Amino acid sequence: MIDFKKISRNCTLFLDRDGVINEEKPGGYVNNWAEFKFCEGALEAFIIFSRFFAKVVVVTNQRGVEKGITKLKDLLEIHEQMEAAVVAADGKLDAIYFCTDVDESSLNRKPNAGMALQAKAQFPEIEFSQSIMVGDKRTEMMFGKNLGMVTIFINTEPGGA
Template structure:
């Protein structure tokens, strides 16, 4: 279990773009060739492997909904991402993604549909003992709306439980 401040966490929810891989401002990661792990992300995920019972990715992927990429291309990116993480000693237990375009889609962050899917699949998840790490206010609200504690990376926001102005991997190194 991970200790942060005076709290203990057993489940880690991570955003993907901007946390695990380099964000492409104004664009989407549409193929494995465009996917680039952030420096230190693989090492950080290896450390998280020992710290958390569950590690889950929750990601909005509008590029599929906009027709800029196929669901098969997204699945291939995730398959290769998981293989690379595992080859470096890390793990992700499951990736949940929302490809819908509507802000009212129950699975689209900041709505908590992906968190509820995870809890249904892994009933031991207690949101009060979960940590959401993201780089946008949508990630922060997703975690808050589900009753998680939150870490906002790279942005000073007084609503976050914890703030790191460094990337995710730097906060664990």
């Protein structure tokens, strides 16, 4: 359990999307807004996050776009609708960064630092050493650790402990 009293108001929260904010689609990609389903409690969590973190940002690998499975316009609509739902629930979402590259060596693809560097360029006050990364995959934990962040692993596998 996170002790929110110990979190500096200057901290930035980095969140993965699939499996953390929304339910993953078994065996595939969330290709449009109709397929997007918030994880239980996710919208309520954004209300808490907005009180405790200076910035809340999403960093998400979305290679389905480059593979031709997901249309870029649909990905952008998902993010627009997701942000609107968060704001309507009295939460905040400062930015969403995504990487559509298939190539694992792409600077922007997690666990590489590109999306974090984009966030730092947009919000120079971000200090990675005072940031938290929440994810459900090893790549997200590596992303956070490589940048000196505290990492929080969420196990969203059925029957996971």
